Amino acid sequence: MSALLGSLLRIAALTRKELLAVLKDRRSRLSLLIPPVVQALVFGYAATYDLNHVTYAVLDQDHSAASRQLLAGLDGSGVFERVADLTRASDIQALIDSRRALLVLQISPLFERQLQSGHGATVQLIADGRNSNTAGTAMAYVSGIVDAFALRWGADHHFDPPPLRIVTRAWYNPNLETRWFMIPGMIGTLTLIQTMMLTAMSVAREREQGTFDQLLVTPFRPFEIMVGKALPSMVVGTIQAGGVLLVAQLWFRIPFAGSYATLGAGLLLFLLAAIGIGLLISSVAATMQQAMLYSMLLIMPFSLLSGLTTPLSSMPRAVQYLTAVNPLRYAIDITRRVYLEGAGLGLLMSDLVPLALISALTLTAAAWMFSHRMQ
Amino acid sequence: MKIPPKLRRIRALVSKETRQIVRDPSSIAIGAVLPLILILLFGYGLSLDVKNVPIALVIEMPTPEALDFAAGFELSPYFHPWVTRSMPAAQQALLEHRIDGIVRIAADFSRHIAAGDAQVQLIVHGGDANRARIIEGYVQGVAGVWSARRAAEGGAGAVPLVSVESRLWFNEANDSSYFLVPGLVVLVMTLIGGLLTAMVMAREWERGTLESLLVTPVRTEEILLGKTLPYFALALFGFVLCVLSAKFLFHVPLRGSMWVLFGASMLYVLIALGIGLLISSWVRNQLVASQLTMLVTFMPAFMLSGFLFDLRSMPALVRALTYVLPARYYVALLQSVFLAGDVWSVIVPNTLALTAMAAALFLASRAVMRKSLE
Numbered sequence: 001m002s003a004l005l006g007s008l009l010r011i012a013a014l015t016r017k018e019l020l021a022v023l024k025d026r027r028s029r030l031s032l033l034i035p036p037v038v039q040a041l042v043f044g045y046a047a048t049y050d051l052n053h054v055t056y057a058v059l060d061q062d063h064s065a066a067s068r069q070l071l072a073g074l075d076g077s078g079v080f081e082r083v084a085d086l087t088r089a090s091d092i093q094a095l096i097d098s099r100r101a102l103l104v105l106q107i108s109p110l111f112e113r114q115l116q117s118g119h120g121a122t123v124q125l126i127a128d129g130r131n132s133n134t135a136g137t138a139m140a141y142v143s144g145i146v147d148a149f150a151l152r153w154g155a156d157h158h159f160d161p162p163p164l165r166i167v168t169r170a171w172y173n174p175n176l177e178t179r180w181f182m183i184p185g186m187i188g189t190l191t192l193i194q195t196m197m198l199t200a201m202s203v204a205r206e207r208e209q210g211t212f213d214q215l216l217v218t219p220f221r222p223f224e225i226m227v228g229k230a231l232p233s234m235v236v237g238t239i240q241a242g243g244v245l246l247v248a249q250l251w252f253r254i255p256f257a258g259s260y261a262t263l264g265a266g267l268l269l270f271l272l273a274a275i276g277i278g279l280l281i282s283s284v285a286a287t288m289q290q291a292m293l294y295s296m297l298l299i300m301p302f303s304l305l306s307g308l309t310t311p312l313s314s315m316p317r318a319v320q321y322l323t324a325v326n327p328l329r330y331a332i333d334i335t336r337r338v339y340l341e342g343a344g345l346g347l348l349m350s351d352l353v354p355l356a357l358i359s360a361l362t363l364t365a366a367a368w369m370f371s372h373r374m375q
Numbered sequence: 376m377k378i379p380p381k382l383r384r385i386r387a388l389v390s391k392e393t394r395q396i397v398r399d400p401s402s403i404a405i406g407a408v409l410p411l412i413l414i415l416l417f418g419y420g421l422s423l424d425v426k427n428v429p430i431a432l433v434i435e436m437p438t439p440e441a442l443d444f445a446a447g448f449e450l451s452p453y454f455h456p457w458v459t460r461s462m463p464a465a466q467q468a469l470l471e472h473r474i475d476g477i478v479r480i481a482a483d484f485s486r487h488i489a490a491g492d493a494q495v496q497l498i499v500h501g502g503d504a505n506r507a508r509i510i511e512g513y514v515q516g517v518a519g520v521w522s523a524r525r526a527a528e529g530g531a532g533a534v535p536l537v538s539v540e541s542r543l544w545f546n547e548a549n550d551s552s553y554f555l556v557p558g559l560v561v562l563v564m565t566l567i568g569g570l571l572t573a574m575v576m577a578r579e580w581e582r583g584t585l586e587s588l589l590v591t592p593v594r595t596e597e598i599l600l601g602k603t604l605p606y607f608a609l610a611l612f613g614f615v616l617c618v619l620s621a622k623f624l625f626h627v628p629l630r631g632s633m634w635v636l637f638g639a640s641m642l643y644v645l646i647a648l649g650i651g652l653l654i655s656s657w658v659r660n661q662l663v664a665s666q667l668t669m670l671v672t673f674m675p676a677f678m679l680s681g682f683l684f685d686l687r688s689m690p691a692l693v694r695a696l697t698y699v700l701p702a703r704y705y706v707a708l709l710q711s712v713f714l715a716g717d718v719w720s721v722i723v724p725n726t727l728a729l730t731a732m733a734a735a736l737f738l739a740s741r742a743v744m745r746k747s748l749e
Binding site: 027028031035039041043047048049050053054055059069070094096097098099102111115118120121122123124126127128129130131132133134135136137139140142143146147149150153154160161162163164165166167168169171172173174176177180181189193194197198201205206214228255281287288290292293296297299300302303305309310311313314315316318319320322336337340341348 | 645673689
C-alpha cells in the first residue's frame with residue numbers, strides 16, 4: 001500500500017515539475033493556450049467549401065426579357081457579383097486568365113426563341129478550373145438558379161412542369177453548411193499538433209540538456225517517469241480541446257447533439273493515443289531536432305489524411321489502409337458523430353476500439369523502450 | 376586573385392554549415408526525404424473526386440418505370456447502389472455510415488409519372504456538406520438523363536427548358552489532383568523551409584555558440600547569409616523532387632514556363648527560410664521555435680492560402696489576414712503556372728508581393744538579431 005502511495009506521490013511531484021517547466025515561461029504558456037482558440041476562430045471562418053462570393057461575367061447576346069430575368073436571378077442571389085458585361089467572345093479568355101471572373105455565362109442570340117419553341121434552350125458556362133472544386137460548386141449554384149428560372153418561366157408561359165422532381169433532404173446538417181462539418185473536426189486536429197510535439201520534445205530536451213541522467217539517479221522508476229511526462233500533455237490537450245469546443249458552440253453556434261461524457265471519453269482516448277505516439281518518438285529520438293523531425297513526419301500525414309478536408313472514401317484503398325494507424329482519423333469521426341448526430345458509445349465502437357489499441361500498443365512500446373534504454 | 380574578406384567570411388560560414396548538414400542526417404532528411412514522402416503520400420491520398428458512392432436504392436414497388444429509373448444508378452460509375460425494399464433498413468444503414476445517401480422511389484411512382492408530377496426522395500448524409508452537394512448533383516444528373524430519354528422515346532418525360540452546358544477550363548477532366556498537387560508543393564515547401572532554419576538558429580542560441588560567433592569579425596548579415604545559403608540549396612533540391620513527381624507521377628500538366636516556376640519558387644523558399652530564421656532568433660528556444668514555426672507556417676498555408684478553400688468567400692477580416700501570408704501568393708502563382716500557363720496579370724503582382732516580403736523578412740531578421748546581441 002505504501003509502495004503504491006509512494007509511487008503516486010512521486011508521479012504527482014514529477015507532473016508538477018513538468019507542468020511548471022511548461023507553464024512557467026510566459027511565452028511557452030501563451031504558445032500552448034492561445035493558438036488553438038485563435039486557430040479555431042480564424043480557420044472556422046476560412047475552412048469552408050461553401051461560396052458566398054462568386055465573381056462572374058456575362059456575354060448576353062440575346063438581350064431579351066428572358067435573358068434579363070435569368071441574370072436577375074443570379075444577381076439577386078446574394079452570391080454572384082457581376083464584374084463585367086462582355087460584348088465579344090474574345091474577351092472571355094483574358095477575364096478568366098487574370099482570375100477577375102470565376103465564371104463566364106454566355107447566352108446565345110437564340111435563347112428566348114428556343115425557350116418559346118419548347119425544345120429547350122442552352123446556356124454556356126465557362127469556369128476557371130484552377131481550383132476545380134470551387135469551380136464545381138459555383139457551377140452547381142448556377143445550375144440551381146437556372147433550374148429555378150426555368151420552372152418559373154415555364155409556369156408563366158403555360159408549359160407543363162417537369163414530370164420528375166428530386167426532393168432532397170440532408171440529415172444532420174439541413175442547410176449543408178461545410179462549417180458544421182469542419183469545426184467539430186478541428187477539435188482533434190488543433191489539439192493533436194501541440195500535444196504530440198510537447199510529449200515528444202519534453203524527453204528529448206532533457207536528454208539534450210543532460211538532465212535526463214539526473215532524473216535517472218532519483219528513486220523514480222521508468223514507468224513513473226513516463227506517467228509524469230504523459231500527464232501534463234494530457235492536461236494541456238484537454239484544455240485545448242475544451243477551448244476549441246467552446247469556440248464551436250459559443251462563437252459559431254453549431255448545435256451540439258450528443259453527450260459531453262461520450263465526447264470526453266472519446267477525446268481522452270485520442271489524447272492517450274497521441275501521447276503514446278509522442279512518448280514512443282521521444283524514446284527513439286536522441287536530440288530535439290530528431291524528435292521534431294519525427295513528430296513532423298507523423299503530424300502532417302495525420303492531419304492531411306484524416307478526413308478533415310478530403311473524405312477518406314475518396315482515397316485509394318492502399319492509403320485508406322494506411323490511415324488505420326492514424327488516431328486523428330478516429331477522433332474526427334467521433335467528434336463529428338457525437339457533435340452532429342448525437343451518436344452514443346455503441347455506434348462509436350469502430351472508432352474507440354482502434355484508438356484503445358493504438359494507445360495500448362504505443363504506451364507499452366514506449367515503456368519497454370524507456371526501461372531498456374535506461375539500463 | 377584576392378578574394379574580398381566579406382566573401383571569404385561568408386564562404387567559411389557556408390562551408391561550416393554545410394559540414395554540419397552532412398554530419399547530422401536529420402537536416403538532409405528534412406530537406407530531401409521529407410518532401411518526397413509527403414508529396415507521394417498526399418498526391419495519392421488527397422482527392423475530392425467523388426466516385427462509387429455507396430447509396431441505397433429503395434424501390435418500394437418494382438414497377439417497370441421504377442426499375443427503369445433505378446437502372447440509371449446501376450449503370451452510373453458514380454454510384455454503387457444497394458437495392459432494397461425497406462426504408463427503415465436503408466435509414467439504419469445511413470445511421471451506421473455504411474451508405475452516403477438514400478434514393479427512395481415510392482410505391483406510387485408509376486402512377487405519378489403518368490400524371491406528370493412524380494417526386495423522388497433523396498436523403499443525403501449532410502455531415503460532409505461538400506460531398507453531399509456533389510452527390511445531389513449526380514442524382515439530378517441521372518434523373519435528367521432519364522427524363523430526356525423518356526421524352527425522346529415519346530413517353531411522359533420532358534426535355535428541360537434550359538440546360539447549362541459547362542466547360543471547366545484548365546482542367547477539362549475535372550481531376551482534383553490538378554489543383555491539389557500544386558497546392559501540396561506549396562505546403563511542403565513552406566514546412567521544409569521554415570523547419571530547416573528554425574531549429575538551426577534556436578540550437579545555436581541554446582548552446583551559446585552564436586555568442587562565440589559574434590566575437591569574430593563576422594557581421595550580422597553575413598551570418599544570416601551563411602545560414603541561409605546551404606539550406607536554400609537543400610530546400611531547392613526538395614522542390615525539384617516535388618515538381619518531378621507532380622509532372623511524372625501525378626501527370627499534372629506544366630503549361631507555363633520552367634523559369635517562371637523556378638524563379639517564383641526560389642523566391643518563396645527564401646521567404647520560408649526567412650520565417651524560420653526570424654522566429655528562431657526571436658524566441659531562441661528549440662521547443663518554442665519548432666511549435667511556433669509549425670503554427671505560423673503549416674496550418675495557415677493549409678487553411679488560408681486558397682489551396683483548398685476559396686479566398687473570396689472568406690469574411691473580410693480573415694481575407695485581410697491572408698494578404699500577409701506568403702503562401703497565398705505562391706499558391707496563385709503555382710496554380711496558374713501549372714494549369715493556365717504564363718499569365719502575366721497573375722505572375723507580376725504575386726511575384727512583386729513575394730519579393731517585398733522576402734526583403735522585409737531579411738531586414739527584420741537582421742534587426743532582431745542585432746538587437747538581441749546588444
